[in-house]
Amino acid sequence: MARKGALQLIQGVRDGRSLADQQGRLSKLPVAEQARAARLAAETLRHQGRADRVIAGLVARKPTPQVMDVLRLAVVEMLELGAPAHGVVGAAVDLTRTLGKRGQSAAGMVNAVLRKAGAYQGWADLPPQELPEWLRGPLSMAYDADTLTAIEAAHQAGAPLDITPKPGAQPFEGAEPLPTGSWRVAGPAQVSTLPGFDAGEWWVQDAAAALPVRLLAPQPNETVADLCAAPGGKTMQIAVSGAQVVAVDVNEHRLKRLHQNLERCGLTATVVTADALEWRPDAPLDAVLLDAPCSATGTIRRHPDMPFIRDGHGIAELIELQAAMIDHALSILRPGGRLVFATCSLIPDEGEVQVDEALARHPGLTVERPDIPGIDPDWITDEGGIRLRPDHWADRGGMDGFYMALLRKPA
Incomplete structure (x- = not known):
């Protein structure tokens, strides 16, 4: 069967x-x-x-x-x-x-x-399965042949289960603490049966996906918006910091999962169903997390069907949308406020290039170089962002491909 x-x-x-x-x-x-x-x-x-x-x-x-x-x-x-x-x-x-x-x-x-x-x-x-040409082409301009093969090997290996614990939670048997603060569960696992699930001590989140909030470093009593928030992993990270978080997403179905995750983990957030490009807060924000819509090419190790069902169509439109969302996010920040722009993409046009162009559009905008425990200095890019690839931590099981940068609005 x-x-x-x-x-x-x-x-x-x-x-x-x-x-x-x-x-x-x-x-x-x-x-x-x-x-x-x-x-x-x-x-x-x-x-x-x-x-x-x-x-x-x-x-x-x-x-x-x-x-x-x-x-x-x-x-x-x-x-x-x-x-x-x-x-x-x-x-x-x-x-x-x-x-x-x-x-x-x-x-x-x-x-x-x-x-x-x-x-x-x-x-x-035998060599690992090659990426489709619509993706391998642009990546070959950013990475050498050995790196591309390493990325393809990481995709072939699949992805382990990563979880983000609440502060003070203790790893259970089979959960390996990672250098950046996430836990990695060895072998196949039924999530709902793992220790601490019912008590809401942690939630499922790839180790790479947990880093944008660590880069943002929300503080108690700050007001922070999580744009494109569902299903809520980053919202919960912000909530446990003590900041007041507003989770904004246009997809009501995905927001149901966010509500369920908040309830299970005993966390609170203001949840708003709205287009992130149109939503504006009542007052300027201290910080914004923008995990922007993207090609999601950094998640192929979790979604092996992606190379077969996509052909690269629509990426140019996504890049335009990301730029517009960066501009909007900066407009709702207070002077001196900070924005973390992130995408789960391997394509530099959806990461490093976006930040370079944002700096050119907004005089006085700066990138603050990351200072996060567990980050390899080699992951820090020329403009000051973080580039994560599936072949990073290959001996531990890899990580999703991600890009993120911390932008500071001029005071």
């Missing part, structure tokens, strides 16, 4: 639908089988390039897309996940026979190819 569900998810991605948007397709499966299907699909997408190399050496001509997906799924399950070959091959042949007449005629080929693939040597030495 899980394999059939995984195949449906993979084929949905080929049709342009994200894995998250397809959760309803698995609703008839038991919960455990839903989780297994989702994992199989995600791992197949992460390792598609490697699987294709194996398959290419075993077929005379490339199979149809649907049959190819069956082969990829089976190769990854055997060679990456270590499933016994005999069970995987038999299940793949059965799946192929459900694909109509072409599938029935391809069943013998699938059986022969996968029996050979199960004995393949050198899987671990």
Whole structure:
């Protein structure tokens, strides 16, 4: 059941639908089988390039897309996940026979190819799957070839579970404290069953995503706005600092999650449903956190479907929106107030270049160089921001790609 569900998810991605948007397709499966299907699909997408190399050496001509997906799924399950070959091959042949007449005629080929693939040597030495050209192109102008390969390897490795603890919370067994203050949970975990979840002692948040608030350093009794706030990880970080936080987001559905997270963790915030470009506070703010809409290319290790369902369309419009949001955020700050601009993007035009251009547009605006525990000096960029990449902390499991900078409005 899980394999059939995984195949449906993979084929949905080929049709342009994200894995998250397809959760309803698995609703008839038991919960455990839903989780297994989702994992199989995600791992197949992460390792598609490697699987294709194996398959290419075993077929005379490339199979149809649907049959190819069956082969990829089976190769990854055997060679990456270590499933016994005999069970995987038999299940793949059965799946192929459900694909109509072409599938029935391809069943013998699938059986022969996968029996050979199960004995393949050198899987671990195959290069990681390359980023699509719409993304690799601009990144190749910012990073050298070795760095790009390291980023792709980090994407292939996937992402562990990171959590942000409340001040004073103690790590539970299996939670490793990271240099920047986050905890990293080893191995697969059911979040709601981990110690401290029901008590609201922490919330799920990638270690990279937790750094913009640490850079902002909100203080007790300050008034701070978190623009584009849902689902609320950064809002909660600001709230535990003692600052008065206003969480602004236009998406009511995502704001429901923010309310749930605040309630579970016993934290308070003023929540406003509004377009961040139009919202204005009653009085100028001490600080603003702007985690702006972006290409989200820094989160591919968590969303392996992204390279398959996007083509780079719309990034230019996002860059224009980010610039407008920076200008608006500065306009609602008091003189001497501070803004942290952040994006979960690997593309410099959505990070370093945005800050350079903001400095040119706003005379007197300055960047304050970061002083955060656990930050590697090599992560600090020429203009004074922080560039995080998936291959950072590779020995610990990596981190999301992010950019952030602390801007000070002239007094």
